[in-house]
Amino acid sequence: MKQPTIEIPTLTKKCNESLILAILYKEKKHGYQLALEIEEKSEGLFKFNHGTLYPILHKLEKEGLIKGSWKNEGPKRKRKYYSITEKGRKYVRSQYDGWQAFFTQFFEILGEVK
Numbered sequence: 001m002k003q004p005t006i007e008i009p010t011l012t013k014k015c016n017e018s019l020i021l022a023i024l025y026k027e028k029k030h031g032y033q034l035a036l037e038i039e040e041k042s043e044g045l046f047k048f049n050h051g052t053l054y055p056i057l058h059k060l061e062k063e064g065l066i067k068g069s070w071k072n073e074g075p076k077r078k079r080k081y082y083s084i085t086e087k088g089r090k091y092v093r094s095q096y097d098g099w100q101a102f103f104t105q106f107f108e109i110l111g112e113v114k
Helices: 008-024 031-041 050-062 086-113
Strands: 066-072 078-084
Touching (some): 008 031, 008 050, 008 078, 031 050
Antiparallel strands (some): 066 078
């Protein structure tokens, strides 16, 4: 069976999307919460700034993988909370297999330097 492939130019993009969807898999969050949780769970390895995070969230929302809803948090403050859709759940589960195949092959080649 042919292994799923991830093209190198889209590697970072796909990684970021997968991380966001994985965090939203359990519960809805607003953008800042997403960024903090990813940074915390990765012990600082993965960090998002506003210029990176929000365009990805808008893209995922446009593709129907997540949905956003506004919530009032005080008299003058609104936050947009994101939740994963069923389409997003299926997509991120399929991404898991692709990432696993990618890193298996990556470490197979890298292991040759031992």
